[in-house]
Amino acid sequence: MFVLRPSRLTDLPAIERIAAKSPVGVTSLPDNRERLYAKIEASVKSFESDVCGNGEETYFLVLEDTRTGELVGTSGVVASAGYQEPFYNYRNETLIHASRELGVHSKIHVLSLCHDLTGNTLLTSFYIDEPYQYTEWSDLLSRARLLLIAGHPQRFGDSVVSEMVGLSDEQGNSPFWDGVGRLFFDIDYAQAELYCGIKGRSFIAELLPQHPIYVPLLPEPAQEAIGQVHPAAMLPFEILINEGFETERYIDIFDGGCVVQARTANIRTIAGxxxxxxxxxxxxxxxxxxxxxxxxxxxxxxxxxxxxxxxxxxxxxxxxxxxxxxxxxxxxxxxxxx
Amino acid sequence: MFVLRPSRLTDLPAIERIAAKSPVGVTSLPDNRERLYAKIEASVKSFESDVCGNGEETYFLVLEDTRTGELVGTSGVVASAGYQEPFYNYRNETLIHASRELGVHSKIHVLSLCHDLTGNTLLTSFYIDEPYQYTEWSDLLSRARLLLIAGHPQRFGDSVVSEMVGLSDEQGNSPFWDGVGRLFFDIDYAQAELYCGIKGRSFIAELLPQHPIYVPLLPEPAQEAIGQVHPAAMLPFEILINEGFETERYIDIFDGGCVVQARTANIRTIAGxxxxxxxxxxxxxxxxxxxxxxxxxxxxxxxxxxxxxxxxxxxxxxxxxxxxxxxxxxxxxxxxxx
Amino acid sequence: MFVRSIVAADLASLMALARSTGVGVTTLPANEERLSRRIDISERSIAGTAPRQDANYLFVLEDASGAVVGTSAVAAAVGLDEPWYNYRVGLSVHASRELGVYRRLQTLFLTNDMTGVAELCSLFLHTDFRHSNNGALLSKSRFLFLADFPERFSDKVIAEMRGVSDDAGRSPFWESLGRHFFKMDFSQADYLSGIGNKSFIAELMPQHPVYVDFLSEEARAVIGQVHDKTRPALSMLQGEGFSYQGYVDIFDAGPTVECALKQIRAVRESKVVTALPHHTQADDITYLVSNRKLSDFRVCLVRSRMTPAGLPISPEALSKLNLAVGDSVRAVPLSAREE
Amino acid sequence: MFVRSIVAADLASLMALARSTGVGVTTLPANEERLSRRIDISERSIAGTAPRQDANYLFVLEDASGAVVGTSAVAAAVGLDEPWYNYRVGLSVHASRELGVYRRLQTLFLTNDMTGVAELCSLFLHTDFRHSNNGALLSKSRFLFLADFPERFSDKVIAEMRGVSDDAGRSPFWESLGRHFFKMDFSQADYLSGIGNKSFIAELMPQHPVYVDFLSEEARAVIGQVHDKTRPALSMLQGEGFSYQGYVDIFDAGPTVECALKQIRAVRESKVVTALPHHTQADDITYLVSNRKLSDFRVCLVRSRMTPAGLPISPEALSKLNLAVGDSVRAVPLSAREE
CATH class of the missing domain: 2.40.40.20 (Barwin-like endoglucanases)
Incomplete structure (x- = not known):
């Protein structure tokens, strides 16, 4: 039997082991002891804090085997995305190009840099060891976060979002990054994720142009990667889709991965x-x-x-x-x- | 006693009288016999139609004195905004301008031309004679539309919006139009609304620039008019606010008036x-x-x-x-x- | 051969010339109504009764037999009626010292910057006459008109050069950019643009900056480049001081070349002098000479050599110019090489 | 008086000059470390050991007593290290024939178009020496350096001219635009920019086009205009062929003037000739003369008159130039008026 509980500083070695196994792109589980330590510390403080709004709190949970005390998974909740640094995404948008004289009305798909999701509660850090994937325990690991929100609604936002890891190949190349981000940075995806881990994600976002990106001009593989989910991330994605999260509107600025969103009150576990x-x-x-x-x-x-x-x-x-x-x-x- | 019912072609003279009294900016009640006739005709056809989605239907209702048969008000529902021509609004947005070196993080308010609300169900044409304002009959006139939606959810969208008439003075000048639209058109607000009535609203929208408009650069009166509601439109506005409609995100491209929006399922009358x-x-x-x-x-x-x-x-x-x-x-x- | 302003009586000859061009010359369609309108506008422009946004001066090349074998024109000011669009090729630098990143990106911005400038247009010479400086005469005669009547034109003059396309009329720039924004062939877009529908097409083009790196390699290679067949025309204009300043056509990315009116060589270096009796000299060069008359403007080529007293001109040339010895002419060497 | 490349031994004199300028000359701060770095870069630029993005040639004006009384400089290529920002003043036309609407709107686009061009900068002359063509000598001596060593510079040369501000340092353009985007005074922004923080400031400026009509009337009036005190410098550059092509400073909207290196009058019309023995003539004019030496570059003014054999130069001038009769010099009339 497994139980989900707040992480403790004594969990650090076990969490390090998990972080090392989690895929590239899950920047919320950095393979870096100091940052993991800080993450646990922030979580401990958040659980202890007496707040009446959603602020800087970050809750970091671990899935423990009640028999052995072994940890087999992690998940987290950020009370308010963009609290410490802006939370950037691309918004999927269509522009209408109309010519009455030619009788043409075409819709052009563009990606607009935005921080619309600032202040939303963010689900992060989902990882579970392979044997427990697609069991009731993976459901527990993801959905118990929603019960945490349901139990303490004043600590969280009106909407909940989660960033799904997007497509990348075995060499760590992301077709979306190669088609978009690389143009502006000339560094590869893995390097970009590395910088993000160290400098923070908004660092790169601030260097991206504020002008919309015309999707039809992107290389095919980049277009196809828009809103896709990495095979390794299908499990957490499916759980949230079953919860009623929607996929259409936002994507990740690095790998084009899907950003799912739901009104807190309408999430199945919370409503039900x-x-x-x-x-x-x-x-x-x-x-x-x-x-x-x-x-x-x-x-x-x-x-x-x-x-x-x-x-x-x-x-x-x-x-x-x-x-x-x-x-x-x-x-x-x-x-x-x- | 008053009853709300679908408009009929025989109502035309009475509706013409009402249209003549409705304020500038309520372009859904044009002071024009042919267009009112077409509007009633479309409504009759919509009520008779057998549809399973929200398409081109427009429902136009009248408030009748059951004793005298006199009409004292109108209201309408457009099943799907932007069905025939694009439905443009300005989206209230903030851009983040960040300089790490200077330690500055400023948020700049911009207005972005968008058609995000396309496909939403649109509440229109609200007008009620003065003696019946702020009575149960004005409530009926507005909210019965929501019961129409509740009774036939398949005929309407997941979200409902309504455009509130924005600020203009007694001479018919709109400070928002004078500060924004006039720059691009050099015609006054009344003329612009006139063109809209004749050519359709998207005609003008298509000539507006796709670039965001920096709000701090607008003249004070234009800035102040953003998201405001004309005193004459406070009644329908307040009714919808009580229903749980939200105001922050969109404004009208002509007069900067507030565009209110709610998820259909969460509207108080529909949910309750x-x-x-x-x-x-x-x-x-x-x-x-x-x-x-x-x-x-x-x-x-x-x-x-x-x-x-x-x-x-x-x-x-x-x-x-x-x-x-x-x-x-x-x-x-x-x-x-x- | 000489160049003169077009007159109403030229309609039949102009139609004959237009028919001979075959398809594809959109500025000279074999359509009597449209040609008649062009002539009318030109006559009204000279008479001063056409408003500036409509003014368009059309010239014809007349051969010895009196036939019209070529045309050229100048529009006084473009874009005053309908918007005039170009892409401007700009630069955007994305750099972060902290990340060690420095990227220089070319961008295309949709602009109306050329609004109000004068435009050289409608140059066409019958294939049989493409020799003996006829092309230079036909094209450059406009510069003497500009020099004689500068107050009728804007301070800046442009010419839009045809961009790169293959034998099938396929433009790589169009395929990589324009085609995404509305579903038609380059030739159709070009046709609509040629007959004056440019602004409606431009409504469909991207308004936000386009990063050139998003375009195909082929498309990137032709930005600001001219079609092989347009190379001689470009060289001629460059020789007159025109240069590419980063503005390109929104369809095929052909360059717009520009020059300040007063800086055009044939304007700047032309001189108003007296017509002298003719005497051949060993070092004669070819001059472009105008009669300076607004209502009966004429230009021809003259072999001669400038003297302090004026320019000796043969009786034949004087007759083409409708002038006599002692009249005033404007003259400039036909090209910088002649000097 | 003569101009020469700066050397390490000039540090003390340069500090003295910087101190004498009082506050406000951001390009010449009385900071020993920064001045020492400027000298070092200039020496390395001449030696060819500075990479192009850093290369910056600093010259000084030395008076008869050997004191340094002025400076001027050329940067080989700006914006290669950190982005170089300008607003480009463009045009946007909003028109609908059906509505009878035609509006021409000026727009400001943030660009990095000037990336890689050479820049004239750091011009400063002690107030006591602002007479007798000293300013022209100090500024124009750079053109002879450009003419002598063009391979070290980009094909295009710019100079940023100070925009309009009042006595209190208040810029109407800044008040109407920049101030909204970050809360500081123009003088502070200008200072940060002067010490090289321009790109960080630009991060805060609007990236989307700004319609000029949204700005105050005062701000609109100063776009592309220079400060009264900068008017003489602008005239001087215009006389050399520099012109305003629509690029302005992002803070005060002062114009950036530009010219192709080869088209600068003092470059184009300068000639490499032999230094001849001196003899005064009645029609002597003032020439700007350089010694053409990279490692000991010197320029001074010479009253003389060009002959087919070369330029007669006085012994005093030859000594300033470290040359002897028979050596080769580059010479050009100090201004177009002289010719």
Whole structure:
């Protein structure tokens, strides 16, 4: 059994191991001890903080094997994208070119540099070891973040976004970067991601032109990469699509990867969860559900059998599960169908 | 008592009288017999049409005094903005100008020509005679459109927008037009609105530059007019704000007036209405509510006393009210609190 | 051979010339109504009754038999009626010392910068007459008109040079840029533009800067380049002081060459002198000579040598110019090489 | 008085000159380290060891006592290290025949078009010496250097002219445009720009075209205009063939004037001739004469008259030039008026 909980400074060695395995493009999991340490430290502070809006907080979670204590995955939530530095994306847009005299009305696809998504809550740092992909545990790893948001709505934005890693080949070349970014920088994709890791992403964005980029002029491979998702990122992408996230409007400025967005209130897990009072008892034959407490520093989420009584507003759990979730009878618990 | 119903060709003289009274800027109520005739004709056809998406339909409603048959107001719904010609607005945007070396990060407000709202359902043509403003009848006139949408969601878009008339003085001068549009056209606001009425609005939009307009460079009065609403349009504006429409993002390209927008599903009247079966009976002391049937050519909406039984899913009405609403016992009726 | 202003009676000859050109010369369509309008505008321009935005002076080359064998024209000021579009080839530098990045990118900006300038246009010479300096006479005679009546023109003069296209009329620049923005062939766009629809086409072209690096290699190579067949015309204009200053055609990226009116060699170096009786000299050179008359403007070539007293001119040439000895003429060596 | 390349030993004199200028001359700050670096770059430029993007040739005017009383410089190619920004004043026409609308709007486009061109800069003359053609000598001596060593420079040469500002240093253009984009005074922006921070400031300026009509009337009036005190310098450059081609400074909208290197009058009309023994003539004019030596470049003024055999030069002038009779010099009349 696995439990999702806030990361601790003592997790650093295990998280380093995970970061080393995560693909290029997941800049939120840098393969760099100091930055990971800072990330955990910021998360600890965020969980401890007493805030009433979404500010600089970043929440970093780990998926722990309750038997062995081993970590097999990470995920994170940034309370407010663009809080510390501007959060840039390309917006997919069409321009209308009209000539009444010729009776022509053509729509031209352009990419416009924007920071529309500033202030949105950002889901980041999703990584799970291969054996647990496409199981209830990968669902837990991604969706428990949404229950964290549901449990503490005042700490997060009205919209939630997530940047999906875009297409790149085995040599680390990104067709979108090669067709767009390279024009302005003459450095390759891996180098660009490296700079981002060190200098921050807005550093490069600020050097990109503010003029719209005409998509029909881009090389075919770059056009095709627009809004695509790297095969290695299909799992987190599919989970969010099932949650009702939309894909059309924004893409990543580096690799053209899809940026998904949803109104917080409309996300399936957030709209569909129930808040219940915990009862300890028999759960044989009960459905397996997504469960999360409403605590912060003691935030826990897992997947397990639970019986919800809608009328009473209660949820019945085994004692073991209650222990894993750090709750006792009478505590609040968020429950959502898998 | 007043009832809202689809306009008919025989209403033309009465509607002409209303159009003559409506303020400049309400181009959806042109003071022109032929165009009003075409508008009614299109509406009749739309109510009769059998469509399964939101296309070219335009619905034009009139508010009738049930005693005298006199018309005291109009309102309309365009199923899909930009269906026949592009629907242009200015998008309020900020550009970030950053200099790391100087440690400066400034946000510059710009207006970008866009047609983002294409495909949204558009509320138009709101006008009500002075004595009935700020009464339940003005509420009916505006909100019954939302019940029309609620009753036939497949005929409308996922988002609803409405353009509010912006600021202009008694001489018909618009400070926003004088500061922006006049630069490119050298014609005054009234003339511009006149051209729009005749040639269509996109005609002028196509001649505006695609480059963003830097707001700090505009004359003060033009800046101040951005997103403002003409005093004469405060009533329809306030009704929609109460419905949860948002104001920040788009403005009109002519007068800078506010363009309000809401997700269809989140609009208060749409989210909060109940669909009930009609029962005829006693309603003494019952609350006065917004009522609309689910018909098309026989669409009727009014405000009256009605008793809703939530468990049974029924609504009890007087026979008089049922007659006004063109419903008999067992018919569906949409009910919403005022 | 001599050049003169066109007159209404030339319509039939002009039609005959237009028919002989075959297809493709959009500025000289074999359409009686349009040619008649061109002649009318030219006559009204000379009479001073055409407004400046319409003024367009059309000249013809008349051969010994009195036939019209070529045309050339000057528009007083373009773009005052409908917008006149060019791309301007600019430079955009993206650099970051911290990242060690320095990129210099060519950009194309849609502009109307040439609004109001005078334009050399409608140059056409029947193939049978493309020899013996006829082309130079036909083209450069306009410069003497500019020199004689500068107040009728803008201070700047341009000529749009045909860009690179292959034998099938395919323009690599068009294929890489224009075609994306509206679905038609270059030849069709060029035709619409030629008959005066340029502004409507331009509505469809990108308004935001286009980075040249996004274009195909072939397209990049032809920006500001002329068609092989236009090379002699370009050389001639360059010899007169015209130069490419970064403006190109929005369809084929052919260069617009420009020169200040007063800096055109044939304007700057032309002199108003007295016509003297003729006497042949060993070191005669070819002069371009105008009669300086607005209502009956004529230009021909004269073999002679300037003297302090004036220019000796043969009786034949004087008769072409409708002048007599002692009249005033404007003369300039036909080309800088002659001097 | 003569002009020569700066050498390391000039540091103390240069510091003294810089101190005497008072505040405000950003190109000549009284900062020993920065002046020392300028001298070093100039020496390395002459030695050919400075890369082209850094090459900057600094000259000084030495008076009879051996004191340094003025400076002038040429940068080989600007914008190769950090972007070089200008606004280009363009035209945008908004017209609709159907609406009867025709509007011609001036626009400002941020460009890096001047990237790679040579720039005249750092001209400063001590107030006590602003007479007797000293200013012309100091400024124009650079043209002889360009004529003698053109391969070291780009084909185009520019000079940025100071724009209009009032006595308090307030620029109407800045107040109407720049100030909106970052909250500082023109003088501060100008200072940051002067010390080489131009590109960082430009990051804050609007990248999209700005319609001039959005600016204040005062600001519109000064676009492409020079400060009253800069008018003589502008006239001098115009006399040499420099002209304003629509590029202005992004802060104060002062004009950038430009000329092809080979078209600068003092370059084009200068001749390499032999120094002859001196003899005064009645019709002597003032020549600008260089010794054509890269490692010990010198220029002075000579009253003389060109002969087919060469230029007679006085012994004093020859000594300033470190030459003897029979050596080769480059000479040009100091101004077009002299000819």
């Amino acid at each position: 969860h129930r808040r219940c009072r915990v009862e300890i008892g028999e759960t044989a034959g009960a459905p397996v559900q997504l469960l999360a407490n409403r605590k912060l520093t003691d935030y826990r989420a897992t997947v397990g059998a639970a019986v919800v009584d809608e009328q009473q507003g209660t949820v019945r759990l085994s004692q073991t599960l209650a222990d894993v979730l750090c709750v006792v009878a009478g505590d609040a618990l968020l429950v959502c169908a898998l | 209405h109940r669909r009930c079966r009609v029962e005829i009976g006693e309603t003494a002391g019952a609350p006065v509510q917004l009522l609309a049937n689910r018909k098309l050519t026989d669409y009727r909406a009014t405000v009256g006393a009605a008793v809703v039984d939530e468990q049974q899913g029924t609504v009890r009405l007087s026979q008089t009210l049922a007659d006004v609403l063109c419903v008999v016992a067992g018919d569906a009726l949409l009910v919403c609190a005022l």
